[in-house]
Every structure is written in structure tokens, then in C-alpha cells.
Amino acid sequence: MSIEAAFILPHPPLIIPDIGRGEERKIPASVDAYKEVMDKIRFIKPDTIVLISSHCSIYSDYIHIASGDFYEGTMSRFNAGHLKIKATYDKAFVSALEEKAKKEKIRAGTLGSEPRDMDHGSFIPLYFLNEVYKDFKLVRMGISFLPFDEHESLGRVIARVSKELGRKTVIIASGDLSHKLKASGPYGYAKEGEEFDDKLIEGIEKGDLSIFTSFDPIWVEKAAECGLRTFIIMKGALEGLEVTSKVLSYEKTFGVGYGVASFMVKGDKEND
Numbered sequence: 001m002s003i004e005a006a007f008i009l010p011h012p013p014l015i016i017p018d019i020g021r022g023e024e025r026k027i028p029a030s031v032d033a034y035k036e037v038m039d040k041i042r043f044i045k046p047d048t049i050v051l052i053s054s055h056c057s058i059y060s061d062y063i064h065i066a067s068g069d070f071y072e073g074t075m076s077r078f079n080a081g082h083l084k085i086k087a088t089y090d091k092a093f094v095s096a097l098e099e100k101a102k103k104e105k106i107r108a109g110t111l112g113s114e115p116r117d118m119d120h121g122s123f124i125p126l127y128f129l130n131e132v133y134k135d136f137k138l139v140r141m142g143i144s145f146l147p148f149d150e151h152e153s154l155g156r157v158i159a160r161v162s163k164e165l166g167r168k169t170v171i172i173a174s175g176d177l178s179h180k181l182k183a184s185g186p187y188g189y190a191k192e193g194e195e196f197d198d199k200l201i202e203g204i205e206k207g208d209l210s211i212f213t214s215f216d217p218i219w220v221e222k223a224a225e226c227g228l229r230t231f232i233i234m235k236g237a238l239e240g241l242e243v244t245s246k247v248l249s250y251e252k253t254f255g256v257g258y259g260v261a262s263f264m265v266k267g268d269k270e271n272d
Helices: 028-044 091-103 120-130 148-165 191-205 209-213 217-223 228-238
Strands: 003-009 048-053 062-064 070-075 080-088 137-141 169-174 241-251 258-268
Touching: 003 028, 003 228, 028 120, 028 241, 028 258, 048 120, 048 148, 048 228, 062 148, 070 120, 070 137, 080 120, 080 137, 091 137, 091 148, 120 169, 148 169, 148 209, 148 228, 169 228, 191 209, 191 217, 191 241, 191 258, 209 228, 228 258
Parallel strands: 003 169, 048 137, 048 169
Antiparallel strands: 003 258, 070 080, 241 258
8 A cells, every 4th residue: 555644734824823823722623633633644654745735836737846855944924934844855756756747648747946935835734744753755746727637647646656666655635625704704705615615525524535526617716715626636646545534624713714634545445
């Protein structure tokens, strides 16, 4: 088995106490679920973390995979430059992933760049993970405006590379749900936002991963979400595996949907 588990995690900066300064106490279920996920990862002891972030560099027609020796970031954008993260990249995994994506004609790879300290979607999960587990290498990537199926195909390649390299791998899909859940929220209210979150959470609770690719892309734009494409890449990586899915928490205190979910792999699906 190569993919051991996958997790959906939100990335509100205020969940970090040094930034939230007490506001994190307004999302207690999210805080507790975050810690539960980190404990699960610590127990698994993965070789590689594949982190898919909706705030890594985004291109309209290309999925960026970070390259180099390591990821290093701070939360200086949120007046917390003293918070720092450093993680070593799994260069062999990145190289194999880029090569196989090219062969599959998936528009993904290490071309492009990203501004420093812009990806809090990666920083926040790694911040909490580093508190309990550091013995891993990182693969980090973004999303694009390419069709859903191309994101899903990249997920399948991730699973294949993980298996071929013999990596014990955990996937983190970092993304929030709708940003339009309350009139008083930062983005206002749209009924599509509430409908999107309800359908997605219900699908996860039922163990129906097809929910991620069931939405009309134009309709989804009205929901103002930022995580769906990260979830779709994750879905592709879990294809063919027997998975137990569970919603660990869901909150919308600030008008943005924060969902935490786990997808624990039990083994390969039996052939029908």
C-alpha cells in the first residue's frame, strides 16, 4: 500500500493562536479536528506528505508543482513573521511525478514560480504537523483552472508514483469550502454557498467521493469556494482504494466553511 490516508484541512490563519489572539476559540471543533488529524499522521509515520494547496501558484492552464530543495515560509503577511516553517522536498517524487504527468499529457510540472510567503494554505497544515511529526519529505503543488478531470488524472499519477517509489504517503488537500455563508461574513451570502457545503459534507459522510466531481463548474463559482480542485486531485489519488471517510468537523462561524475530513485507506478495492 502506498497511499495510507488523505485529509481535507481548511487554512484560516486565525487558527494559529499567535494570529487568532483568541479568535481561534470561536472555532473549537476545527481546532480539535486539526489536532486529531495531526495525531493520525504521527501514528502513520509517512515517508512523504503530498500537500495540495489552493494558495500555491495558480495558473489558468497549468498545475504548478513546487521544486527545489525545501519549502520555507513565514506568516509575515499576517503580521506574524516570527512563525517559520521549513520542510525538505522529496525531489525524487517530484521528478517522477513531473515525468509521468508529461507522458500522460497532463499539464502539470515545475515550471513557473511563486511569491515568497504567499501560500498559507501550505504553511498552516505544516505548522501544526511540525508540532508532532517532522520525519517526512514534502511534495507541494497548487491547482489551476484546467478541467476537473485533468486534476483527477494528476491524482492518479500521484498514487502511481508513490507506489513505484515505495513511499508511505499521506495526502493533505488544503482548502476552505464556501466563502459566502453569512451576510455578515467577509464575502456576503449566496444560497449556492450553503448548498455547496451541504452537498459536499453529506457526500463525504456517505463515503461518496464522486461528490467532488459532480458539481457544475459555473455553478461552483457562485459558491466562492477555494478547495474543490485540491479535493479532486485527492480523489484521483484514492481511486481504486477501499477508503473509510469521515467528517471530523464543520464550522461556518465567520461566514467561511471550514471542513476537516479524514479518508483512511484500508487496502485495494476488490475487483468486481
